[in-house]
Amino acid sequence: MGAKYRAGGLDDPEDEAGDAAADEAPERREARVEADGHGERLDRWLTGRAPEFSRNHLQSLVERGCVLVDGRAVTKAAHKLRAGQRVEVTLLPTDESRAFRAEAMALPIVFEDEHLLVVDKPAGLVVHPAAGNWSGTLMNGLLAHHAAAATLPRAGIVHRLDKDTSGLMVVGKTLEAVTALTRLIAAREVHREYLALAHGRIDAAFVVEQPLRRDPVSRVKMAVAPAGLGKAARTDVFPLGVGEAAGRPVSAVHCVLHTGRTHQIRVHLAHAGHPLVADALYGGAAALGLTRQALHAARLSFRHPATGEALSLVAPLPGDLAAAWAAIGAAELPR
The missing domain is CATH 3.30.2350.10 (Pseudouridine synthase)
Known part of the structure; x- marks a missing residue:
């Protein structure tokens, strides 16, 4: 069946590093506080200028020094603005938005062909990105391992192991394989x-x-x-x-x-x-x-x-x- 057996190892992504860095450059937005914004909390005012971000994320940007008011960093979300002030915000992406990115890692693969792979997950490796673990997960490694992973639900992961449980997991590499494996699991x-x-x-x-x-x-x-x-x-x-x-x-x-x-x-x-x-x-x-x-x-x-x-x-x-x-x-x- 043309299977490959190997201990892991990924293609070097160095050639893509420059493009990735350019894509990750954060956006900066500037605006002047109008009369209707006088006395408004900084975080609330920012939600109207960057509505695609949650208020919690905008508050975190304030606390991280990413917001300047008249050229000076303001780190309190409750800061009250005055009409005429100029506000500049550096819109760093949310952790969640960065979660589904390829990260090269040495996946301990014990079986692989064009349809699926089986990985021997080490203890300590998180399977899916989630709060507290938005990077360095098995999903990130799969996205770097083969291009088709980006087109698959959860990069082809059809079942999981706890972070501190080690051992074997099967992963689909095509939509057909993911669907079939999901059905096999459901049928026990x-x-x-x-x-x-x-x-x-x-x-x-x-x-x-x-x-x-x-x-x-x-x-x-x-x-x-x-x-x-x-x-x-x-x-x-x-x-x-x-x-x-x-x-x-x-x-x-x-x-x-x-x-x-x-x-x-x-x-x-x-x-x-x-x-x-x-x-x-x-x-x-x-x-x-x-x-x-x-x-x-x-x-x-x-x-x-x-x-x-x-x-x-x-x-x-x-x-x-x-x-x-x-x-x-x-x-x-x-x-």
Whole structure:
């Protein structure tokens, strides 16, 4: 099928640097305060001269020294203007508008052809741009990796992993592939298996089948929902070994998803009394030198949407999890 296997690496975008710099030059606007603007707050007055920007963004420009009144920087949005004053504003783009830009990065690609790619996402890499992470995301890297990404929804990303979860993700490179992969995921025909370290002793396999919803108290968390509410979710958990950390049992487990809800494994294992190691959000204490939740998307299996070939890709444990895994003497991912 003409597939390419490689560890990453992107074309050098240096040739486009000059054009990009020119495109990013901020606009400057000047206007004189008329009589009807006398006594008006600076930020409110600016909304009438730059209506395409939110008032919050204009306030941030004021605070950053991007607004001059009669040639002097004013950094208080509540500053009252006087008729006849000349105001100059440098209209820096919003963070959101800069989010969907190509950024060259060494994507750890484990499989690629003209239809799709599979990436072994490292822990710490954010998948989609969002508040606090408007750049340096997987989406930014995909936009630099191939030109067609700019024409695709979310640059071809059809599912996600949490920032601090490592492992395999499939990404479409054409609209046809994105559509087909989305349908496969909806039909639960993309099979995802994870390796995790959890607190407590797990000696026997078990199933957690509990619906999930957004936590009603903390919007950054998910929670098991009361009967009749939330979205159906099932996780199968298989033991791979038990060790100790600071005198307390820690278990290595193999988790198989039947659904792909946000934070599913993290919530289900915490609900079962076995929060993931170092998953502070769901009650997991740090151990074995880990500083992020001990979760890795280790195997991804699906039928290629264009060729029909059965693909099953495996990503080895990254260094931090491999060391912790070895420390408790756990078994590897079953074949």
